[in-house]
Amino acid sequence: MLRRTVLGALASLAALAADSSFSAARARTPAPANAEAYIIWPPDGAVITGGKLWVRMGLRNMGVCPKGVDLPNVGHHHLMVDTDLPPLDQEIPSDRNHLHYGAGETDARLELPPGKHTLQLLMGDYNHIPHDPPVYSKKITITVK
Ligand SMILES: [Cu+2]
Numbered sequence: 001m002l003r004r005t006v007l008g009a010l011a012s013l014a015a016l017a018a019d020s021s022f023s024a025a026r027a028r029t030p031a032p033a034n035a036e037a038y039i040i041w042p043p044d045g046a047v048i049t050g051g052k053l054w055v056r057m058g059l060r061n062m063g064v065c066p067k068g069v070d071l072p073n074v075g076h077h078h079l080m081v082d083t084d085l086p087p088l089d090q091e092i093p094s095d096r097n098h099l100h101y102g103a104g105e106t107d108a109r110l111e112l113p114p115g116k117h118t119l120q121l122l123m124g125d126y127n128h129i130p131h132d133p134p135v136y137s138k139k140i141t142i143t144v145k
């Protein structure tokens with residue numbers, strides 16, 4: 001009796017795992033293997049006086065498109081400010097640390113308080129989900145004075 005219950009539970013777990021990996025795989029949009037996101041400006045280690053800056057976002061081997069547009073090999077930029085990359089199989093959060101450029105912007109005005117800050121780009125698909133493989137830049141550190 002116990003054995004049958006355990007087996008039943010294991011079978012349900014296996015079905016659940018198979019199902020969730022299927023839907024996660026289905027939700028990811030493919031990206032070209034050679035796609036590359038990079039921060040054009042500011043450079044790593046930059047010292048910014050006043051805290052207002054433009055961030056220029058670079059992308060190679062794929063295209064920028066507004067959110068909601070489901071075409072091959074495109075996505076929109078997201079800027080991670082003072083945070084690590086979010087889970088790469090889920091929608092990118094939208095808050096002051098995870099900025100979305102859903103109109104297809106490739107530059108943005110930022111205002112940061114004095115201190116050290118990190119910036120990192122992460123591409124998202126039409127649903128704000130990172131691509132497979134994920135396309136993200138190196139994380140840079142800047143100092144605001
Ligand atoms: Cu987005």
